[in-house]
Amino acid sequence: MALQEQMLPLPGIAPDRTGKYRTDHLLVAGMIESGSKVLDVGCGDGELLQLLESRGIDGRGIELSRAGVNGCVAKGLAVVQGDADTDLVNYPDDAFDYVILSQTLQATRQPKVVLENLLRIGRRAIVSFPNFGFWKMRLQLLVGGHMPRTENLPATWYDTANIHFCTIKDFVELCDAINVKMERAVALDLYGRPVPLNLPWWVWNMFGEQGVFLLSRGK
Amino acid sequence: MTELKSIVSPAIQIDDRLHEADNPSSKVAKFGVDQPLKLDCGVDLAPFQIAYQTYGELNAERSNAILVCHALTGDQHVFNTHPITGKPGWWDTMVGPGLPLDTSQYFIICSNVIGGCMGSTGPASTNPATGKPWGLDFPIITIPDMVRAQTLLIDRLGIETLFCVVGGSMGGMQVLQWTAAYPDRVFSALPIACSTRHSAQNIAFHELGRQAIMADPDWRGGRYVDHNAHPHRGLAVARMAGHITYLSDAALHRKFGRRMQDRELPTFSFDADFQVESYLRYQGSSFVERFDANSYLYLTRAMDYFDIAADHGGKLAKAFTGIKTRFCVVSFTSDWLFPTSESRALVHALNASSARVSFAEIETDRGHDAFLLDVPEFFDITRAFLQSAGKARGLKADG
Numbered sequence: 001m002a003l004q005e006q007m008l009p010l011p012g013i014a015p016d017r018t019g020k021y022r023t024d025h026l027l028v029a030g031m032i033e034s035g036s037k038v039l040d041v042g043c044g045d046g047e048l049l050q051l052l053e054s055r056g057i058d059g060r061g062i063e064l065s066r067a068g069v070n071g072c073v074a075k076g077l078a079v080v081q082g083d084a085d086t087d088l089v090n091y092p093d094d095a096f097d098y099v100i101l102s103q104t105l106q107a108t109r110q111p112k113v114v115l116e117n118l119l120r121i122g123r124r125a126i127v128s129f130p131n132f133g134f135w136k137m138r139l140q141l142l143v144g145g146h147m148p149r150t151e152n153l154p155a156t157w158y159d160t161a162n163i164h165f166c167t168i169k170d171f172v173e174l175c176d177a178i179n180v181k182m183e184r185a186v187a188l189d190l191y192g193r194p195v196p197l198n199l200p201w202w203v204w205n206m207f208g209e210q211g212v213f214l215l216s217r218g219k
Numbered sequence: 220m221t222e223l224k225s226i227v228s229p230a231i232q233i234d235d236r237l238h239e240a241d242n243p244s245s246k247v248a249k250f251g252v253d254q255p256l257k258l259d260c261g262v263d264l265a266p267f268q269i270a271y272q273t274y275g276e277l278n279a280e281r282s283n284a285i286l287v288c289h290a291l292t293g294d295q296h297v298f299n300t301h302p303i304t305g306k307p308g309w310w311d312t313m314v315g316p317g318l319p320l321d322t323s324q325y326f327i328i329c330s331n332v333i334g335g336c337m338g339s340t341g342p343a344s345t346n347p348a349t350g351k352p353w354g355l356d357f358p359i360i361t362i363p364d365m366v367r368a369q370t371l372l373i374d375r376l377g378i379e380t381l382f383c384v385v386g387g388s389m390g391g392m393q394v395l396q397w398t399a400a401y402p403d404r405v406f407s408a409l410p411i412a413c414s415t416r417h418s419a420q421n422i423a424f425h426e427l428g429r430q431a432i433m434a435d436p437d438w439r440g441g442r443y444v445d446h447n448a449h450p451h452r453g454l455a456v457a458r459m460a461g462h463i464t465y466l467s468d469a470a471l472h473r474k475f476g477r478r479m480q481d482r483e484l485p486t487f488s489f490d491a492d493f494q495v496e497s498y499l500r501y502q503g504s505s506f507v508e509r510f511d512a513n514s515y516l517y518l519t520r521a522m523d524y525f526d527i528a529a530d531h532g533g534k535l536a537k538a539f540t541g542i543k544t545r546f547c548v549v550s551f552t553s554d555w556l557f558p559t560s561e562s563r564a565l566v567h568a569l570n571a572s573s574a575r576v577s578f579a580e581i582e583t584d585r586g587h588d589a590f591l592l593d594v595p596e597f598f599d600i601t602r603a604f605l606q607s608a609g610k611a612r613g614l615k616a617d618g
Contacts, residue, residue: 037573058575066580073547073577074599076607080548080566080578090567 021051023192024212028100028126031184031214032057036097039122041084041114042104046072049079060096062087085109088117096122103210105129106162116178119217124183128212131187133167133205151190152209168204168211179218186212233449235303236336236511240352241345243270243331243338244302245295248372256333256368262358266347269372270338271295271330274314275322277378283614284378285320285605286369287329288386288393290591291461291518292510294337297329298322303509312593319602324614325382332393333368334360334518336511342441343511354513355441362389362525366396370404380404382612383605387411387590388557389518392525395565398546399527399538407545407608409601412554412590414561415535415568416526421556424464425519428457432512441513454512455503462502467553467586471495535568542569545611546576547604549590549597556587577604 021029025048032038034056040049043061045068052059061079063069072079084101085108099122101114106129108114118125130153131137140148147157155162166174168187175182187195187208195208204211248269250256255265272295277284287297287310294301298308298315314320314327331339334357342357349356373381384397384405391413398408417425432438435453439446475495479485482492491497528535546569550562559580569576581597583589590597
């Protein structure tokens with residue numbers, strides 16, 4: 001559980017910084033044992049899947065955009081075109097060891113149903129999402145009086161695909177409500193660095209730019 | 220626009236074609252009465268033969284063989300000059316040295332399907348019982364029959380597991396049949412622009428083509444060879460109707476629009492005033508030079524009967540339970556004969572079986588025929604899929 005176990009290079013999560021892989025991807029990959037069977041829902045350009053494959057993990061992907069899918073397939077990845085909201089129902093129970101939903105939860109129409117499906121088809125789920133409780137977000141709404149926009153979420157309110165923003169606190173409450181067990185939780189700051197674990201939850205919710213959660217089915 | 224021939228007097232090379240049906244200008248595997256092909260209709264077909272071509276070298280481990288399955292009007296001449304038309308192989312954009320189906324890396328096999336007319340036993344072949352072409356005495360064949368015949372060929376070539384089975388349209392149906400019936404013999408599969416079952420609309424178009432052939436007085440109940448005739452008008456019309464379904468509204472508009480053929484004004488007649496008419500007539504007349512009308516009846520019928528789910532208690536996913544084969548499913552946006560929705564249904568069934576599957580829908584306005592054309596994104600995907608599968612299979616990378 002200790003974050004010190006993670007080999008996290010410090011440069012931030014922006015893909016144009018030094019380092020081959022994004023910090024949040026390295027964090028996610030670090031949670032998965034080699035030989036596992038993994039489904040990455042909303043796999044984008046397949047960067048995380050490539051990292052997983054390089055570590056001997058059997059990775060599959062679903063991606064909404066045709067360009068994303070075809071780019072992935074052209075990299076030799078096993079990716080299909082599909083929608084987290086409508087296509088997860090086609091997968092059988094326990095089909096995967098892990099199902100990953102990376103920076104996609106806030107773009108789904110029914111986050112609760114999606115989350116339930118993740119933990120139906122996967123024995124564990126890894127979910128990361130931008131934290132709307134991040135101080136910069138709060139400040140923009142409080143002082144600026146407009147919907148927040150950040151480096152990682154630059155879209156305006158009227159053309160964003162993100163229709164279901166939540167805070168880390170909100171997400172924790174949802175997990176409780178649907179009996180999902182949080183095995184690990186990590187908040188990353190604006191530079192992709194983990195927020196120290198010994199700080200209280202409200203600090204995470206304030207200074208975590210995104211949350212990464214390893215989830216399993218509750219009793 | 221190239222010079223166009225009239226539909227009325229096609230230069231039919233009937234003798235060449237008849238000769239090709241029994242004595243193909245390719246390799247041929249003959250199976251005697253001791254090795255009958257057990258057909259779905261209950262008939263044991265024997266003796267029979269399979270005409271095929273190979274390109275590239277089979278490696279020492281016998282692990283680099285790719286079976287290419289041809290479409291309705293294709294044949295085994297994938298990557299060599301066609302013996303009748305003199306045209307280049309039908310997939311020479313995809314198969315060859317350095318191309319996605321790289322002949323310097325893989326051992327490529329393509330066989331003429333059973334029921335075809337280019338050297339595998341079919342209605343144009345000589346019936347040993349009569350010394351005349353089988354005609355309608357030939358038993359009805361199915362896609363599973365075609366694949367069963369291919370397994371016998373692969374056995375004879377000493378190949379246990381195919382590295383990949385690839386094909387578009389009717390070829391894609393064969394790919395799916397291979398994976399459903401012989402999953403352990405297929406390491407990877409690339410079904411393109413196809414479906415797990417033939418739709419009502421597609422059956423309807425096939426029926427139109429068959430009726431056109433049978434309505435031609437020269438068809439003579441299928442015994443046209445005995446009468447030294449050939450239903451070239453009926454077959455050409457069948458081809459014209461089929462060809463429209465292989466294209467798209469957008470592609471036809473882009474290629475021809477409403478442009479006139481070698482004239483400024485309408486002739487106020489039923490001449491081919493429009494370029495699109497002229498083009499279709501050309502497609503029809505050039506087709507009858509190389510294809511047998513009865514064979515067209517049999518092969519369209521085989522496609523109509525194809526329904527993998529029906530063979531597995533109505534549940535498509537059951538056809539692929541526990542399958543280890545790696546899949547790459549490809550469809551094209553403007554294909555209305557085998558629309559993307561059909562491929563998506565296949566992908567859902569494969570997902571339900573937890574199969575390793577990639578699925579790419581390629582954006583193009585060129586319709587169903589896009590799989591035969593120069594579509595770079597499709598080539599990139601095919602190449603990458605084979606390379607990734609090759610790595611998993613332990614094949615040496617190129618060079």
